[in-house]
Amino acid sequence: METRLEQLRQFLSESPNDPFLKYAYTMELLKLGDEKGALGGFEDLVKNHEDYVGTYYHYGKYLEQLGRKDEALRIYDKGMIVAQNKRNFHALGELKNAHLMASGLLDEDE
Numbered sequence: 001m002e003t004r005l006e007q008l009r010q011f012l013s014e015s016p017n018d019p020f021l022k023y024a025y026t027m028e029l030l031k032l033g034d035e036k037g038a039l040g041g042f043e044d045l046v047k048n049h050e051d052y053v054g055t056y057y058h059y060g061k062y063l064e065q066l067g068r069k070d071e072a073l074r075i076y077d078k079g080m081i082v083a084q085n086k087r088n089f090h091a092l093g094e095l096k097n098a099h100l101m102a103s104g105l106l107d108e109d110e
Contacts, residue, residue: 019049
């Protein structure tokens, strides 16, 4: 039986520039604890598919986990611009809240 990672790798070999597949693959790497692979996946998404809104929240949260708060704030900022431009107000709200929490201006309870 194929693992989810193997399935995603197969799909990516057939559609190597699909941002959703790249995102799903990156999230699977993260779930499996492959930090280096996940970081590379996030970096690729931001560089080559900067309009893929879903990347920014999870990439920022991952950078926060690594203790790289300044980088996380920059990713949230960039994501807010992308979300605004794409008129994705749900993502925009999530990114704004994540930015406020990372900045210490909002508690998770609020």
